[in-house]
Amino acid sequence: xxxxxxxxxxxxxxxTVDDPEIVNPRDAIIxxxxxxICGSDLHLYDGYIPTMQKGDILGHEFMGEVxxxxxxxxxKKGQRVVVPFTISxxxxxxxxxxxxxxxxxxxxxxxxxxxxxxxxxxxxxxxGYSHMTGGYAGGQAEYVRVPFSDVGPIVIPxxxxxxxxxxxxxxxxxGWMAAENAEIEPGDTVAVxxxxxxxxxxxxxxxxxxxxxxxxxxxxxxxxxxxxxxxAETINYEESKTYDALMEMTGGIGPDACxxxxxxxxxxxxxxxxxxxxxxxxxxxxxRAHSIRQAxxxxxxxxxxxxxxxxxxxxxxxxxxxxxQKGLTLKTGQTHVQHYMPALLNAIMEDxxxxxxxxxxxxxxxxxxxxYRMFHDKQNEVTKIVLKPGMQPAAA
Amino acid sequence: xxxxxxxxxxxxxxxxxxxxxxxxxxxxxxxxKGDSLVGKTVTIDRPREELYSFWRDVGNLPHFMExxxxxxxxDDRRSRWEVKAPGGTTVGWISVITEDKPGELIAxxxxxxxxxxxxxxxxxxxxxxxxxxxxxxxILYDPPAGIVGKVxxxxxxxxxxxxxxxxxxxxxxxxxxxxxxxxxxxxxxxxEEQQ
Numbered sequence: 001x002x003x004x005x006x007x008x009x010x011x012x013x014x015x016t017v018d019d020p021e022i023v024n025p026r027d028a029i030i031x032x033x034x035x036x037i038c039g040s041d042l043h044l045y046d047g048y049i050p051t052m053q054k055g056d057i058l059g060h061e062f063m064g065e066v067x068x069x070x071x072x073x074x075x076k077k078g079q080r081v082v083v084p085f086t087i088s089x090x091x092x093x094x095x096x097x098x099x100x101x102x103x104x105x106x107x108x109x110x111x112x113x114x115x116x117x118x119x120x121x122x123x124x125x126x127x128g129y130s131h132m133t134g135g136y137a138g139g140q141a142e143y144v145r146v147p148f149s150d151v152g153p154i155v156i157p158x159x160x161x162x163x164x165x166x167x168x169x170x171x172x173x174x175g176w177m178a179a180e181n182a183e184i185e186p187g188d189t190v191a192v193x194x195x196x197x198x199x200x201x202x203x204x205x206x207x208x209x210x211x212x213x214x215x216x217x218x219x220x221x222x223x224x225x226x227x228x229x230x231x232a233e234t235i236n237y238e239e240s241k242t243y244d245a246l247m248e249m250t251g252g253i254g255p256d257a258c259x260x261x262x263x264x265x266x267x268x269x270x271x272x273x274x275x276x277x278x279x280x281x282x283x284x285x286x287x288r289a290h291s292i293r294q295a296x297x298x299x300x301x302x303x304x305x306x307x308x309x310x311x312x313x314x315x316x317x318x319x320x321x322x323x324x325q326k327g328l329t330l331k332t333g334q335t336h337v338q339h340y341m342p343a344l345l346n347a348i349m350e351d352x353x354x355x356x357x358x359x360x361x362x363x364x365x366x367x368x369x370x371x372y373r374m375f376h377d378k379q380n381e382v383t384k385i386v387l388k389p390g391m392q393p394a395a396a
Numbered sequence: 397x398x399x400x401x402x403x404x405x406x407x408x409x410x411x412x413x414x415x416x417x418x419x420x421x422x423x424x425x426x427x428x429k430g431d432s433l434v435g436k437t438v439t440i441d442r443p444r445e446e447l448y449s450f451w452r453d454v455g456n457l458p459h460f461m462e463x464x465x466x467x468x469x470x471d472d473r474r475s476r477w478e479v480k481a482p483g484g485t486t487v488g489w490i491s492v493i494t495e496d497k498p499g500e501l502i503a504x505x506x507x508x509x510x511x512x513x514x515x516x517x518x519x520x521x522x523x524x525x526x527x528x529x530x531x532x533x534x535i536l537y538d539p540p541a542g543i544v545g546k547v548x549x550x551x552x553x554x555x556x557x558x559x560x561x562x563x564x565x566x567x568x569x570x571x572x573x574x575x576x577x578x579x580x581x582x583x584x585x586x587x588e589e590q591q
Contacts (some may be wrong), residue, residue, distance in 0.1 A: 018581065024575040024576075026573070089443065089572065089577075092568075093527055108577045109565035109566045125577070125579075136579045138583045147577065
């Protein structure tokens with residue numbers, strides 16, 4: 001089959017590789033019909049994530065048709081499914097509590113050592129996201145092996161377009177959980193750092209949960225315009241001072257809840273960001289953390305901070321004093337995708353949530369390497385790229 | 397059941413920073429073989445009788461003990477073990493069950509002439525709050541060719557401490573999910589992993 005493979009920093013290629021097969025009883029094989037490039041794929045593209053190996057197949061947002069099932073799968077051939085990016089067993093203590101991304105058994109035993117030593121515990125497996133998260137082949141390919149297929153994939157009714165449901169795999173549940181973790185109360189003002197897909201879905205979700213105002217922060221005009229279309233007010237941090245603006249826009253109170261959907265590759269020429277970048281480039285630290293620091297400073301006293309943004313390692317200058325003195329609550333975590341999928345599929349079917357606005361580009365899988373380059377270089381125009389393995393390349 | 401503990405606190409002996417842990421652990425075994433100690437506990441969300449029975453049927457052990465090529469039962473208490481060693485070789489011994497409490501405990505020791513003299517026990521205790529079973533493996537062993545062999549084994553990831561940790565995770569996966577997680581994309585990759 002054809003698949004997008006990683007070879008190093010800014011080097012991904014579409015290559016011919018061996019087809020996947022059923023290995024364990026609960027597996028299914030999916031023929032991919034749509035697969036997106038995620039902002040977190042850019043962390044791999046930029047070489048920020050350790051334990052990648054040459055030839056690894058990327059991709060963790062995908063859907064397709066079931067073409068083969070193991071004896072323990074509950075799926076049937078021909079069904080269309082969206083697959084969660086987290087690989088969770090459904091049987092362990094954490095899955096029982098619907099904390100799917102904390103699954104005990106999703107990672108192969110040998111791959112659990114790294115997370116155990118860095119994080120204290122191994123986490124769920126992830127598709128196409130380094131060997132620390134299992135070394136599972138991803139879905140930017142023609143076919144993929146899906147472990148625990150009786151737990152993860154959600155069956156999509158006939159007649160619903162891929163584009164309407166694809167984002168159930170990651171970013172829609174991630175945006176929703178971000179808003180849920182912000183424990184929004186009716187009348188709240190919610191500030192969202194970062195208007196990428198997760199931030200934009202968090203804006204939508206916050207309004208659905210009863211927020212009175214949402215203030216979206218970014219520097220790409222196109223992304224701020226999308227947030228505005230959902231009713232958010234905006235701050236362009238290149239034109240305005242974010243903390244000062246947030247204070248003035250809330251009468252000095254600060255936002256009741258702050259959502260950081262930026263994470264470890266924060267943009268912006270802020271002093272702490274530059275310091276972080278020096279430390280990253282000299283291997284003295286791993287994460288740029290400007291947005292979470294600012295969220296903590298801006299948040300109202302006794303408020304809530306939600307952090308869907310991906311951080312991988314350690315940060316410096318974490319404002320622990322502000323966090324403690326103001327009595328903030330911080331909730332975070334990789335998304336428990338399986339927990340949110342059914343309700344969000346219903347919301348899509350009932351037209352309460354539309355995610356298709358996000359897709360700016362559709363291209364054949366063969367053009368995936370160009371897709372990565374575009375997504376990396378043109379974040380204003382390129383909000384989301386969906387790869388379609390069946391799509392014919394445009395005539396040159 | 398008697399627990400292996402150090403003297404000054406309630407932490408298990410295998411977590412002690414100082415002292416002759418292997419010597420003290422050996423006092424708790426009916427028949428102690430070996431001078432290096434491995435101790436590891438995992439919580440498995442299954443009843444202890446089920447876990448005990450699966451483990452007691454020693455032919456099952458290679459399903460989750462990656463280094464174990466085969467365990468051949470010789471009689472009710474004795475079994476012949478063939479285990480991978482660094483450099484593509486195998487080592488072997490005959491293991492005898494020295495203590496057997498159904499649903500609670502299995503202890504074993506290798507017979508004379510073992511390539512790697514070893515002894516140990518696996519305990520099954522009810523976990524608090526109905527969370528299943530705490531499975532604790534305590535293994536005493538003589539590393540092949542002493543400390544040099546131990547270093548070589550560690551390089552090849554066949555070091556018993558690493559292996560015990562991973563084997564217990566696989567035991568948990570098999571008992572909780574019915575399968576051992578693998579990232580192999582197809583059967584060829586899977587078979588290469590088993591080498």
